[in-house]
Amino acid sequence: MTGLTVTARGIDSGALLELAGHLDHRTAPEVRAALADITLTAGQQLIIDLSDLTFCDSSGIATFVAARNRALAADAAVALAAVPARVTRVFRLVGLDQVMATYPTAQAAAEDWTRTTH
Numbered sequence: 001m002t003g004l005t006v007t008a009r010g011i012d013s014g015a016l017l018e019l020a021g022h023l024d025h026r027t028a029p030e031v032r033a034a035l036a037d038i039t040l041t042a043g044q045q046l047i048i049d050l051s052d053l054t055f056c057d058s059s060g061i062a063t064f065v066a067a068r069n070r071a072l073a074a075d076a077a078v079a080l081a082a083v084p085a086r087v088t089r090v091f092r093l094v095g096l097d098q099v100m101a102t103y104p105t106a107q108a109a110a111e112d113w114t115r116t117t118h
Contacts, residue, residue, distance in 0.1 A: 002055070003027060008034045013113040014044030014076060016106055017067075020052035023060035031063045035070055042075035045113045049106040051082035061094055068100055077113065081106040 004027035005020040015038045023031065040046055048067060064080070071078035079101045083091065091097045103109040 004030055005052075006030050006034045008038055010039075011047070011110060013110045014040055014046055016047045016049060016110075018049040018052070018106075020054075022055040023053060023063065024055065024057045025059040028059040028063045031060075032066060035063075035067055038070075040071060040074040040076040043117065044074070045077040045079060045109070046071045047079050047081055047103075047106050047109045049081045050084060050087060051105075053084055053087060056087050056090060061090065061096065064096060064100065077101070079103055079109040079113075081109045 002022040004022055005018075007018040007020075009016055017031070017034060017038065019031065021027070038046065046067060048064070068078050080091075081103045082105055083102055088097070088102075091100075101109070103112065
């Protein structure tokens, strides 16, 4: 069984959620729990760093949609960082790439937020 490591922390732009490992029906609840613990306010940004994500199934896609909905409810933005090529293909197929900004790194996402909000 392959697991998932979820790390959440506050950053200047809002919050950073780092996912490492397999995001599937067994591990998606861990991500949802971490999202529930994140405080976002209007104008902030939630960055989800996927640089160490090795697998993502439909439960993972649903989790990203939930993260987007959570950010929108707080009047905040959401960005995906370092999306692996195998996951990018899935995002394109389901249209997630059309509703969530993507960046090569979490730092690039945070810098873009800083540049556009200050």
